[in-house]
Amino acid sequence: MSALDRVIRERLSSDVALIRQVAEYIIGAGGKRLRPALLMLVADALGYRGEHHYELAAVVEFLHTSSLLHDDVVDESEMRRGNKTANALFGNAASVLVGDFLYSRASQMMVSVGSMPAIQILSDATNVIAEGEVLQLMNVHNADISVEDYLRVIHYKTAMLFEAAARLGAVLGGLDQAGQDRIGEFGRHLGAAFQLIDDVLDYSGDEAQTGKHLGDDLAEGKPTLPLIHVLEHGTPEQVSVVRRAIETGGREVFAEVLAAIRATDALGRTRALAVAEAEKAKGALDVLSSSLFKKSLLQLCDFAVARDH
Numbered sequence: 080m081s082a083l084d085r086v087i088r089e090r091l092s093s094d095v096a097l098i099r100q101v102a103e104y105i106i107g108a109g110g111k112r113l114r115p116a117l118l119m120l121v122a123d124a125l126g127y128r129g130e131h132h133y134e135l136a137a138v139v140e141f142l143h144t145s146s147l148l149h150d151d152v153v154d155e156s157e158m159r160r161g162n163k164t165a166n167a168l169f170g171n172a173a174s175v176l177v178g179d180f181l182y183s184r185a186s187q188m189m190v191s192v193g194s195m196p197a198i199q200i201l202s203d204a205t206n207v208i209a210e211g212e213v214l215q216l217m218n219v220h221n222a223d224i225s226v227e228d229y230l231r232v233i234h235y236k237t238a239m240l241f242e243a244a245a246r247l248g249a250v251l252g253g254l255d256q257a258g259q260d261r262i263g264e265f266g267r268h269l270g271a272a273f274q275l276i277d278d279v280l281d282y283s284g285d286e287a288q289t290g291k292h293l294g295d296d297l298a299e300g301k302p303t304l305p306l307i308h309v310l311e312h313g314t315p316e317q318v319s320v321v322r323r324a325i326e327t328g329g330r331e332v333f334a335e336v337l338a339a340i341r342a343t344d345a346l347g348r349t350r351a352l353a354v355a356e357a358e359k360a361k362g363a364l365d366v367l368s369s370s371l372f373k374k375s376l377l378q379l380c381d382f383a384v385a386r387d388h
Contacts, residue, residue, distance in 0.1 A: 083119070086133045087141075087228075090184060101173055103145055106144060112140065113379065122247075125254060127175050132251055134188055135247050136273060142204075145182040149212075197247055198218070202322045208240060215232050224302050233271050246266065266360075269360040272357040272360065272384055277384060278305055281294065281303065297330065300325055300326070323346040358380075
């Protein structure tokens with residue numbers, strides 16, 4: 080991870096001071112580096128001994144960071160990881176443009192590695208992620224979204240980059256296509272589990288731990304799985320309050336929504352689905368031989384659902 084951080088710092092280099100300032104702020108603000116870690120652990124588990132996994136792991140982190148910069152502008156967010164968002168500090172225009180810089184720098188780095196399969200994986204992933212962002216935007220204030228449609232948004236918007244990161248590690252490690260597909264399944268299920276726990280934490284987390292305000296998704300009118308569960312299983316009164324909250328946004332009825340979520344065990348049901356996804360992720364690691372690296376990947380599956388931040 081220290082080697083990865085060195086690559087990230089080197090590749091953030093720009094003659095434009097504002098680019099360096101905003102990029103270093105968002106990269107240095109913390110984060111779990113889960114996606115780059117997946118890539119490097121998978122490559123290591125397969126015996127890879129080159130240097131390209133650092134470069135590609137940095138590409139994955141730059142793509143993720145670029146999406147965060149753009150997301151925070153779209154969502155008008157003011158807090159992330161316990162700090163002010165870049166758009167709150169530097170303005171929307173700077174955040175969007177620096178996000179574009181990180182995306183284009185990631186593209187340069189992909190080419191420098193010289194692996195057409197890696198370029199294919201990353202270009203396909205970024206396209207699907209963009210589709211997921213638009214799908215999520217279309218569903219803001221939509222109280223009629225189905226569980227299946229919401230899970231599709233999760234798989235496009237969040238799980239896709241987990242899948243791509245894992246696949247890149249498999250490519251570097253020399254796995255055949257069937258093995259790459261299996262490792263891709265691992266990443267996809269892990270990413271879904273991770274996002275579902277984010278949904279749980281939005282209504283139950285410690286703000287000091289999560290770095291976000293409780294109910295941020297509700298305030299933006301985003302119908303996440305706990306809310307969808309209430310809409311499908313709540314009393315008419317509970318359904319009415321949640322529907323109104325989604326359709327209007329804001330925090331005015333947050334207490335009532337939270338009460339409905341608790342009464343219907345929506346968080347427990349969402350967490351159970353996350354655990355099921357994590358177990359599927361573990362099962363997909365059957366293509367890897369036993370090693371410290373595989374053990375770490377299994378532990379990441381447990382962390383994804385047990386975390387409080």
